Amino acid sequence: MATIKDVARVAGVSIATVSRVVNKGPKVGQRTRDKVLSVMNELGYTPNANARALVTQKSTTIGLVIPDLSDPFFAALASGVDKIAKDSNVQLLISTSSMSAESEKQAIDLLVERRCEAIIIHSKLLAETTLIELSQRIPGLILIDRFIESINDRCVWLDNLEGGRIAARHFASLGHKQIACINSNYSIDDPKLRLEGFRLALVEQALKLENDMVSENEPSLKGGEIATQKLLASGKPFSALFAYNDAMAIGAISTLEDNGFKVPQDVSVIGFDDVILSRYSRPKLTTLHYPIEEMAQNAAKLALSFAANEQADVVRNYLPRLIKRESTA
Amino acid sequence: MATIKDVARVAGVSIATVSRVVNKGPKVGQRTRDKVLSVMNELGYTPNANARALVTQKSTTIGLVIPDLSDPFFAALASGVDKIAKDSNVQLLISTSSMSAESEKQAIDLLVERRCEAIIIHSKLLAETTLIELSQRIPGLILIDRFIESINDRCVWLDNLEGGRIAARHFASLGHKQIACINSNYSIDDPKLRLEGFRLALVEQALKLENDMVSENEPSLKGGEIATQKLLASGKPFSALFAYNDAMAIGAISTLEDNGFKVPQDVSVIGFDDVILSRYSRPKLTTLHYPIEEMAQNAAKLALSFAANEQADVVRNYLPRLIKRESTA
DNA sequence: AGGAAAAGGGTAAACGTTTACATTTTTAAA
DNA sequence: TTTAAAAATGTAAACGTTTACCCTTTTCCT
Incomplete structure (x- = not known):
């Protein structure tokens, strides 16, 4: 050449x-x-961009660590980063990390070796201390979907607790009394927080969530089906169901209808994330909008600005927003 | 540092x-x-990976050009490439190209500057001559979802024509006589080929597709709804509907049910792509499986092997496969 | 003890750029 | 014309590695 x-x-x-x-x-x-x-x-x-990067000490690259590109949620995240990258004439380097702290660390290291201008990390498994240390060493490092108090200026996150609250209030305003929840069984913070917020707001409304009205499973369509079957099997009736995410919610609807319950006439279902699925399901899903693409854009802006030793003024703390569609009444 | x-x-x-x-x-x-x-x-x-790349003349990078990361179809494509990249200790650099030949060319140039080991390109707009010339200059360049005869060894593609045929035969085997189609109005080859194959096989079965039984619109949920409304408005009855893709199919189902038609009892609907949506819809969608992730994996293998001056022995020509679910009868 | 082979370690060139600084050429004013 | 300023171009060092080749120790056999 x-x-x-x-x-x-x-x-x-x-x-x-x-x-x-x-x-x-x-x-x-x-x-x-x-x-x-x-x-x-x-x-x-x-x-030759490599030679250029070497002498100018600029890689014109933004790195992104996510667990799985094929998941629409992460694809939306990546897309958000890509948009800002494009605006800044920077290219997107993706490093996927499979379900272990070790692998997350490795994915980050690869980006550091590439001397990425900025790095956005979606990490649920790496220890806080590691992340804090990393953020000290790398100026343009931003955490997305994770909140660490001591480096909160480097975080862009969603308030999961408030998400649970909003769902609870919506059910309360609709007059529901018998309430259930299907949650993710992954051992990360999000399911705990959503459930806690849900519980808290229910109590405020003088309602409560019985312990056996919470069923855990994988956060997928299948997981939603199984969790709902268990709930149904317990025999206790319920008219409102809060699902950990849209996939579980759609699985729940499927199982409910297979068992003769109409949604939303007999049971109201609320999802979480507002991924594309929720608009394609029937009935269309009422859900909590997770503005992941916008969050990713801000994370990218923030990362790029930190890398340039400035500090962009962007929203870092997001609240989910209730999208009323057809699955609640 | x-x-x-x-x-x-x-x-x-x-x-x-x-x-x-x-x-x-x-x-x-x-x-x-x-x-x-x-x-x-x-x-x-x-x-420093840049310095390394310079002296070793190896970038350990695989480049991918796609139009839009947020579309689950392309996310699946990217994920396939990423898997092979991981196996080969190579990183994924993504270059998105927005809807113009110009922008596709630019996206490719960026990857060439980076001296990517291999490059996978999803291009619908660039001229054949450009692509041929490019493939001559760049040994590790592979086209996905596009077939160019003179460089067919550099292409990994799906037989769209046969896809249309399969759909037609399925309807024929189910005994349908009154057949309709909603197609994409994009001016690329895929819609034309799918429709042509559909027509051809219908004729073989002594059936035919009336001209006013084909409605074109955007290949999206909304487009599917509108196209179906038009079909319904024409007044001609139909019991089988072939949709350009799953999104349109789901839009169609939605419109059909809103108009009192049951799927599949009154109308059978068949989609295309088998994206995740199709498993989440109700009724679950019968569709033609587009093995994009597997194709992307093979494209990546092929690209990497061509880059190394070998020629991996992988399938390049794919046939869609009928996935019978619940939307046809 | 002598010596050869093996092991460990160093020197310096090369990769393809950018850029500060030096040099040459052109322009245009006097 | 001369000449100073401006414009165009060239020289060479630097960026952070890898690696071929060379030199110096060890090791271990006889």
């Missing part, structure tokens, strides 16, 4: 001159510029 | 030695190795 030297030689100029025309710099005559341009074209010259 | 020189200086050895321990090379004694390792740790040394 042709290098700047080849172009210089063929065009009969110095590499400095070629560099100047490549970078649209000043100080180069029209005549030479045209000559160089035509040689570049003839030779199919493309500048 | 500490460099190899810093480590060498502090450890009292040459940079060659440090390089050897970093790369787990031979020819370094236990004693020195330990010393270097501890200094590396103390200084928080991380090798």
